[in-house]
Amino acid sequence: MTDLAPATGTRAPSAGTSDHPSDQPVSNTRVTPPPEQSARARTTERVIGVLALVGTAFTVWLGLWVTPPDKQQGDLVRLVYIHPGVAWVALYLAFGLAAVSSVLYLWPRTRSLFWDRLAAASVEVGVVFNVCTLVSGAIWGKPTWGVWWAWDARLTLTAVLLVLFLGYLALRRVPAEPEVRARRSAFVALFAVLDVPLVHFSVNWWNTLHQGATVLNPGLTLKIHGSMAWTLLLGFVAMTLAFVWMLLVRYRIGLLEDWLDANELDAALAERQSEGTRTPDAGGAPAAATAGVPGGTPVESAGVA
């Protein structure tokens, strides 16, 4: 991932372009080229993608056809090859990565937009895996326990985590410059991280005191051995690889989005500077002016006659 050329928009203002009429389009020579993905990064991404695909295919084949059904649960047990895998990714890998990245972004010495993009990508992919966890859990739960949903500790924690993820993403959608958005998101992630252990304990205690919990024992009572064990392991590995691949792709997209924004900024800088060389007219102001209101549509507020 570090091989991707970072989109450092060179913000050095273009030296004195005089007589630049406002309606002439900004010349393309001032636009920085898009970050090129190095050959090594491209191969890594491809390889991981292929491995993930192969792994998943293998897991499916082994899970559906090769391994035997369980005595108690029958064919339903085959979900064990998928469900714990996605659950581990959603609850621990994605969330943990997002948490660590956010903290690293906030820490002054390691501050870099790389961590922010990584955290955002991790959360977004994590949401997908989280939903898969809940859905696969529900599919498993209905025939086994008779209900689509139960308020047992793990499920509830997963649901809360999903909501926290969605909150993070909702906050990111608010338009703002990259550093501001990154800080805001990092703070929200940090608060969520601090909250999760508290939610974990409270939900666990909540559940053990609750009468109905004994029926829905989250601990698997089935014994895993032989080919089932290997398939389970393969399932974990395949899901992890799938996450990593999606993470890489999403990160790259984020990088390109930021590059696009930085380019608009360079164009805006150039146009702003060209204002100075145009003859100012009496009441005239170029349309876009703002008095420092962040992240919003520019509004002229210094207009005192």
Add this chain to the structure above:
Amino acid sequence: MWRDAALVAGKDLRIEARSRVGLSQVAPFGIVALALFAFALGPDRAVMARGAPGLFWVAVLFSTVLAVQRSVSVESADGARDGLRLSGIDPAGLFLGKSAAVAAQLVVLEALLAAGVIVLYGAHIEVPWLIVVSCVLGTVGLAATGTLYGALSSGLRVRETLLPFLLLPIVAPVLLAGTRIWQAAMAGGTPSDGTQWLRLLVVFDAVYVAVGVLLFGPILETA
């Protein structure tokens, strides 16, 4: 820090005393919520009495959102937030002051709602001190997290819809703890069950108050 906190808390409470928003809008909203719950759960008082702890805390949570929104919107008129930043006031003091003001309003509100729950739902409380302590601890946690998220979402136009969505999941432990403690303190409950929940509340409060004191400065500067 403490001097600035007292200054800010005094300012917020004075504004509340003048405008009486908490008294005339937030409190009635809490009562209305209790009434809605009663309509939803049917006229059987036994059901309502059993659900009273949870319903109380849900009403408190919704009212907290309103109180926090109000606390934030006080600063957004006439660029008061910029004014606070410009004055060089200690951010930790600002955090503590605003949280204290919100907490003070919430405590009054909770007393009112508790009375409402006892009267409307027929809840019987055996161990009142447990209720009081849990309310105080819960309030501190709610005020601290509310102020934090309020500051984070303060400049945003979508604050009104975003703040509840961000805040409510975070305070789920307070809801769970508060409800359990109430159940322990009511007739038919075991008071000793409440102690581990009290400990959880203390930890929750400690964590978020510490976070606020340490990080409110950077949060304020985030646009």
Add this chain to the structure above:
Amino acid sequence: MAPAAPSSPAVSLRDAVALSGRFPLLAGVDLEVAVGETVLVEGPNGAGKTSLLRVCAGLVPLASGSLTVLGLDPGRHRTAVRRRVGLLGHASHLYDDLTVQENVRFAVRAAAGDPARIAPACERWGLTGRLARTPAAKLSAGQRRRVALAVLTARWPEVWLLDEPHAGLDAGARALLDGVVAEAAASRVTILIASHEHGTVEGLAHRAVTVTGGRVTGERTLRPATTPAQVAGSGSAGGPSASEPADAARPTAEVSRVA
């Protein structure tokens, strides 16, 4: 010539770029203001005058370039810089539900100002009697400006950043303002004034810089004198306006109101 500044300048910007979202408010500003200097900032609407002042106040961070105020980096020494700098912006930062008096008291105490100066400042700006007890919501724009000016007068920071200070004021208030600014200039306060009112302000300022397109594009010297000349018709109230020669090297580091 501006006052000789053997010690560090009061405000120093080098190639400063400041952003708001995607929009560059400042696109590479170079400016140096010596201690005790009064500078007029002029330029067309939308040129970046307000943004320049806000950046100097530390409200808007720089995307690139450097800024020092009173020798300190506003990003790192936030409280110290803000306590010594006063910004008179377009907004007055008043709380609608509080009275004028409560607003001034809060603002001055929040900025760690001297509470004893509150009453004289309010009197000077005519915020007495019934007006003092009026909630801020009922004030006119000019009255809000007066309140903000009263806060500034009570605080008397070392650097004054005035953004269109004459806007909305009646003739009496304008005269008052000129008097206060002259007094401040005489007491070695560094002043930046963004204004369209060339007439009055030029009498107060040492030099004028022109800002267009987010950059400083011009400069002219107005008065070589180091002590401000008598401003025509400035009825400066009996404040301590001891005019000191500029090269009495009073190092800025002396001032120790760091929070």
